[in-house]
Amino acid sequence: MSGWRGNCCVPVAGSSPSSPAAPSGPSGTKHEQARTFLEHHGSHTPLPAETFTESGPTIRCRIARLTKPLRTDQPEYLLTTPQHPAVRVERPLFTGAAAAGRPVQAWSGGWVGRDRIVRYRGRCIECRWLLWSCDDGDNDPRGALGEFSAGYSLDPDELGMTGPQIGLCHRCGNDGERLRTAYQRAVPHWKRPAERTA
Numbered sequence: 333m334s335g336w337r338g339n340c341c342v343p344v345a346g347s348s349p350s351s352p353a354a355p356s357g358p359s360g361t362k363h364e365q366a367r368t369f370l371e372h373h374g375s376h377t378p379l380p381a382e383t384f385t386e387s388g389p390t391i392r393c394r395i396a397r398l399t400k401p402l403r404t405d406q407p408e409y410l411l412t413t414p415q416h417p418a419v420r421v422e423r424p425l426f427t428g429a430a431a432a433g434r435p436v437q438a439w440s441g442g443w444v445g446r447d448r449i450v451r452y453r454g455r456c457i458e459c460r461w462l463l464w465s466c467d468d469g470d471n472d473p474r475g476a477l478g479e480f481s482a483g484y485s486l487d488p489d490e491l492g493m494t495g496p497q498i499g500l501c502h503r504c505g506n507d508g509e510r511l512r513t514a515y516q517r518a519v520p521h522w523k524r525p526a527e528r529t530a
């Protein structure tokens with residue numbers, strides 16, 4: 333692991349030819365821990381088998397892309413609403429660097445003379461995509477937020493429960509299997525309100 337460079341880190345992980353699918357191994361091994369870490373912070377894809385044949389023995393490699401975690405006190409899929417002063421921008425930026433450095437942005441993207449405010453909320457519980465929402469509630473992914481919209485996030489209100497909203501991107505929200513596992517992971521963070529005694 334080469335360490336964080338700016339907001340991302342691009343290590344190359346080797347895996348033995350007997351486990352070509354992924355850097356896997358028995359549970360609890362260094363391989364397994366590395367894989368869990370990679371999948372929590374980013375993604376990994378295989379490199380062509382011949383990538384390093386000229387420089388040494390043939391080993392299968394995977395390249396990993398990760399984004400630096402922004403907060404360490406809680407999982408980033410538990411959405412929060414930062415209250416920093418808004419930074420004025422020409423156009424909103426939705427990168428990891430923007431989430432860390434200017435999590436609240438204002439730009440003149442609304443009706444003439446009206447500013448829009450966008451806030452970094454957290455990450456998708458399934459794919460760790462960065463999620464943002466606008467104060468005016470227009471979080472349609474066809475609008476200014478695009479794929480970064482937090483508008484598909486899971487709200488405990490929908491199940492009559494209380495707790496934090498759980499980040500979900502619109503791609504995962506439109507994938508039946510991912511939506512199902514997202515709910516399974518979200519519900520343990522939620523509570524049923526105390527039953528009323530009438």
Ligand SMILES: [Zn+2]
Binds near residue numbers: 459505
């Ligand atoms: Zn997602």
